[in-house]
Amino acid sequence: MKHRVLSIAMIIAVVGLGFFVYKSRHTFKLGLDLNGGTELTYRADVSKIKGGDVSSAMSSLRDVIERRVNLFGVSEPVVQVENPGIINGSTENRLLVELPGVTDINQAVALIGKTPQLEFKLVRPEAQKFTQEELKTKTADQIFTDTGLGGQYLDGAELQFTNSGSGQIAGQPIVAITFNAEGRDLFAKITREHKGEILAIFLDGAVISSPVINSEIPDGKAIISGGFTADEAKSLVRDLNYGALPVPIELVSTQTVGASLGQDAKTSGVKAGIIGFALIVAFLILWYRLPGVVASVSLAIYIILSLAIFKIIPVTFTAAGIAGFILSIGMAVDANILIFERMKEELKHGKTIHDALHEGFSRAWLSIRDSNISSIITAVILFWLGTSAIKGFALTLGLGVLISMFTAITVSRTFLFAIAPRSSSKVVKFLFSNGLHV
């Protein structure tokens, strides 16, 4: 009785879960090879950076690139640092950039490789009267005028701290920049002609500071005081001095997949999964009869449960990942086959169906456990070492093995006990035997 109630509860839960998988707003996360997009790998040259600073340089590199990628308007970009190590066989610091949906490599590369833009723009006199609401509706050109002065005239940048006196709070970090000869003349001209106006300082298209010009500055030195924290000021100094990025980068590998190619791989992968499942179910029912039906239901539950978990985690599906999942559908049945074969032996020894069920499950458990542990070891190592495509395969296979242990044992067991008859009539015997036996 207990088993019947549990069985019904399980079926209801799984139908609900199936509904969730089918209907939920979350979509499956698809890899670039299925969805189309670009993956770029850069090598970072950290040879000029002292030992301990490498990881902070790499993380600020990632931040800079991430900012630029976000400007690009890509949905869900991934920017990742790959550190060197014995384990992953790499001796270089690398940066991985994934741009889903972007197939124009040239545009992406140009955007990521560009140097930071430092620009000085004057605020139009009429713009100073705008209210906050009005400012929001104006374009940059309506508010600012270009001065032609920018990072190209920069001689160097330096981190300084404010002194006490002159009405400032002491110890605030500021960035002192020095222009070269050309820049100095231009800067002097601007400050002379626009005394009292606001000169906004732009970095990568965003205003970082907007000081008022108090007097002409003839010596080509300017201070950017943007209410920085010490770290922000430091990274700005570095960005300005290094030109582009905290460390120079070089493109070492690219991968682009067109959307239609990915679509084909996706549909054929799904089709193969459905047909593979149908073939297995046909075999199970023909060979194992009633227990085969139970195994097929467990297999269906296995698939629904796995898909739900893949969705929730979320696991990124790649072509290799789909292949791993299809393989796991085949392997998931193994535990059931082990149990059924064991039941057959016990029935042959004259046990009742109920006892044979008990024995079958408890005796098969050790082989199921040990054989699956070896599969899990393989999956873990693959995941640990692999590139993104292999990781997808390892994750689907490894999770698949774990989930299948649950469905093939717990779920099948509950169902079988729920339907196992006490009597052993001829019909019942037929339904529970298998293969070519009548």
Added chain:
Amino acid sequence: MHIVNNRKIFFTLSGLLVLGSVLAIYMFGFHLGIDFKGGSLLEVSYQTTRPAPETIKAGLDTDNLGSYILTPSGNLNYILKTRDLTPAEKTVVLSAFQTDQNNQAKEERFNSLGPVVGNQLKNKAMVAIIIVIICIVLFITFAFRKVSRPVASWKYGLATIIALAHDVIIPTGVFVIWSHFRGGEIDLLFVTALLAILGYSVHDTIVVFDRVRENLNLEARLPSGGFEEVVGKSVTQTFGRSINTSLTIFLALAALYFIGGESTRDFAFVLLVGVIAGTYSSIFVASPLLVTLEKLQKNS
């Protein structure tokens, strides 16, 4: 029983297959894909018809690519393999495909990998295989630690490793022959397939060994037929399961091979060969080997 008694026949068959595979690998060599040696792959599709390769080659020859390989793919596509190209170079190369204004050449995918990166991936793949093997031997020695008579637990590990080498070498040999005639490369997906076979091979062997373990524990003393009889009985008892499990996996992989699309076809093929080899080896190689190992021990 027949299987264990006739083990010399099965050992010879396996030996010949392994030898043939090694020979094939030696003769044809590995065709490494760009994953491992670096280079570029560009796939281009056309809307209506595919122009003749000569017209495209004429354009490509002026692009200073060095040697390249241009192969038709599907009905309307071309795949071009070259040294590693920068995105700017790719744009130039792509224009060589655009021979007719009314028949647009569309870039389907482009992979480019520097040789250094490829070399590192190769090392990484080898490290992965070695670590998996070591971990599995350790695990088996641990799982069978209580079974020390008549064969030490590490010998189960040894037999598993020999079966595993068998299961990896044969699909590799078959794939090398297949790729020699059909085209196909050793790439990351191939290594993934080998690792999956590795896992499956051990999985399958453990099921049979587990039965040997159970049968040994069941009786206080060895039966009259000795260890040989125990192993023979265990193989017979697990035979049905071994065949049926590999059949279900075979069905899943066959679906993947025939319907699963171009990108995973070679992968499914290698796995199919591996599953057959793996099932065969746990019944006909690994288990009889246990008996041979026991005999060697007795004689020494």
